[in-house]
Amino acid sequence: MNPTTPADPSPSDAPSPAPARKRRPPRRVEVSRVEVLSPAMRRITLTGAELEGFAPAGPASYLKLIFPEPGQTEPTRPLPDGPRAVSMRTYTPLAVRPETLEVDVDFVLHGEGPASTWAAQAKLGQVLFLMGPGPGYTLDAEATQHLLIADDSALPAVETILAALPASASARVLLEVISAAEERPLHSAAQLEVTWLPRGSNHRAAGLPLEQALRSLPAIAADARIYLACEAAAMRRLRKLLTDELGIPRNQIVGRGYWKLDEVNHPDHDYGDDS
Numbered sequence: 001m002n003p004t005t006p007a008d009p010s011p012s013d014a015p016s017p018a019p020a021r022k023r024r025p026p027r028r029v030e031v032s033r034v035e036v037l038s039p040a041m042r043r044i045t046l047t048g049a050e051l052e053g054f055a056p057a058g059p060a061s062y063l064k065l066i067f068p069e070p071g072q073t074e075p076t077r078p079l080p081d082g083p084r085a086v087s088m089r090t091y092t093p094l095a096v097r098p099e100t101l102e103v104d105v106d107f108v109l110h111g112e113g114p115a116s117t118w119a120a121q122a123k124l125g126q127v128l129f130l131m132g133p134g135p136g137y138t139l140d141a142e143a144t145q146h147l148l149i150a151d152d153s154a155l156p157a158v159e160t161i162l163a164a165l166p167a168s169a170s171a172r173v174l175l176e177v178i179s180a181a182e183e184r185p186l187h188s189a190a191q192l193e194v195t196w197l198p199r200g201s202n203h204r205a206a207g208l209p210l211e212q213a214l215r216s217l218p219a220i221a222a223d224a225r226i227y228l229a230c231e232a233a234a235m236r237r238l239r240k241l242l243t244d245e246l247g248i249p250r251n252q253i254v255g256r257g258y259w260k261l262d263e264v265n266h267p268d269h270d271y272g273d274d275s
């Protein structure tokens, strides 16, 4: 009998448990470039032979990075199915270059946190472990109107969505950042209209500039597809504004809580389904 094919269950057989989902093995990567993009954004290039075969899972996909614990110069290699590392955080593979085994990741320097603190001091040769990728945003191939609403943590995700849009589409983009110094050119084959919204350094105001801008937008196309990614409570408020006040059907909106005020390591799968 083929050992991978289970025998037909007899009535007395207990139901077989679902096969455990295997996580991809962690990949050891090293910092090969650190670029200061703006006061609060660092682009860090990670490279290494173990990146062989790594490919992002569509626009706005994610990866996991494991940072050193206090006192460590290099994180411990996690066991593939062992406990999750405490200092593991979620980031966006902004650019992946398989030919040179490189991934670019843009980090917001928001203050204290294993990821942000590490990124602020990142140096060539430092080691992290990388896991993933995880799935991103499924673009509706038929849609021509897109509204992308995001804060700085989701700016890399927005850039990957813009890169995937066809020339026949148009995208209205609202981006909340700490200050005007964070603005950068955005590129897409689609027609773009971009509004940068400086929030100031008070993270407690997260989402307020986006809310104001959304309220003063001219009518949103009835069939617009909306990607909304920012602080978790702000995402819920903005989605409610879109559905309850602006009449957008809920199934046209994908909401993602990318971080949460006063919460360490907010989960990577917060779609706001509880709201």
Ligand SMILES: Cc1cc2nc3c(=O)[nH]c(=O)nc-3n(C[C@H](O)[C@H](O)[C@H](O)COP(=O)(O)OP(=O)(O)OC[C@H]3O[C@@H](n4cnc5c(N)ncnc54)[C@H](O)[C@@H]3O)c2cc1C
Residues within 6 Å of the ligand: 061, 062, 089, 090, 091, 092, 093, 105, 106, 107, 108, 109, 110, 111, 112, 113, 114, 115, 116, 117, 152, 153, 154, 156, 157, 203, 257, 258, 259, 260, 261, 262, 263, 264, 265, 266, 267, 268, 269
């Ligand atoms: C799918 C996905 C993709 C993401 N991609 C990116 C990316 O490409 N670049 C990026 O910078 N972030 C990205 N994020 C957000 C990032 O995972 C979080 O910001 C994460 O909490 C940072 O970890 P930390 O160790 O710096 O802070 P944590 O230890 O998690 O948190 C410490 C404190 O910092 C606060 N905090 C965390 N993040 C922010 C923030 N952005 N602004 C203000 N305060 C914050 C928390 O509320 C908490 O009080 C992504 C999140 C998801 C879910």
